[in-house]
Amino acid sequence: MLLPNHLTDPILEWALNEDIRNKFFISPGPKLAGHVCGIPHCEEFDQSRLDSGFPYKEVFLAHQLILKEYNLPKDLPLDKEFGVLLSYSESGHKVQTHSDPSPPGKVHTRFNCLLSKPDKGGEAIIDGKVIETEENEVWVCAAGMYQHSSVTVEGLKPRLLLSIGHYIDLWQIKDILNEKH
Numbered sequence: 001m002l003l004p005n006h007l008t009d010p011i012l013e014w015a016l017n018e019d020i021r022n023k024f025f026i027s028p029g030p031k032l033a034g035h036v037c038g039i040p041h042c043e044e045f046d047q048s049r050l051d052s053g054f055p056y057k058e059v060f061l062a063h064q065l066i067l068k069e070y071n072l073p074k075d076l077p078l079d080k081e082f083g084v085l086l087s088y089s090e091s092g093h094k095v096q097t098h099s100d101p102s103p104p105g106k107v108h109t110r111f112n113c114l115l116s117k118p119d120k121g122g123e124a125i126i127d128g129k130v131i132e133t134e135e136n137e138v139w140v141c142a143a144g145m146y147q148h149s150s151v152t153v154e155g156l157k158p159r160l161l162l163s164i165g166h167y168i169d170l171w172q173i174k175d176i177l178n179e180k181h
Contacts (some may be wrong), residue, residue: 001138007062010055012115034093043084079165087161095150102144106167110141113162119155
């Protein structure tokens with residue numbers, strides 16, 4: 001599934017603004033290789049973000065398109081850890097190998113989309129396999145089932161990831177993964 005440019009371009013334009021990132025994005029705790037920062041739960045209303053032009057409408061509509069594509073209810077609750085996450089990283093950064101906690105009977109699942117794909121690298125690695133995607137293409141990461149990470153970002157073009165997390169029933173995530181969307 002490809003998210004349409006009329007939804008992704010406003011998110012990309014907002015997040016690529018360095019002043020915006022300096023004001024709203026936070027860096028993770030320990031210093032990691034390469035610059036990385038993000039906004040967890042960017043679906044939550046924040047007046048100063050709205051005043052800065054944050055594209056709430058486009059984020060909401062992209063989320064709804066993804067839910068529809070995977071036959072998930074429109075009101076499916078977001079995960080409590082990150083919800084809708086925007087993540088920005090530059091050359092030298094890679095996501096460390098990890099898996100995400102899941103509540104009993106559910107799988108922490110993330111629907112991911114690179115709004116900006118680096119010159120080289122940045123691809124997801126799930127269960128040891130590199131996931132090749134193009135910009136705006138959605139992929140599913142059963143983050144509670146599989147170890148996952150990313151290839152190191154290289155070049156001047158940053159990696160901007162829109163990642164939407166839900167806790168999904170085990171049978172349902174197996175169906176989604178078997179459909180190979």
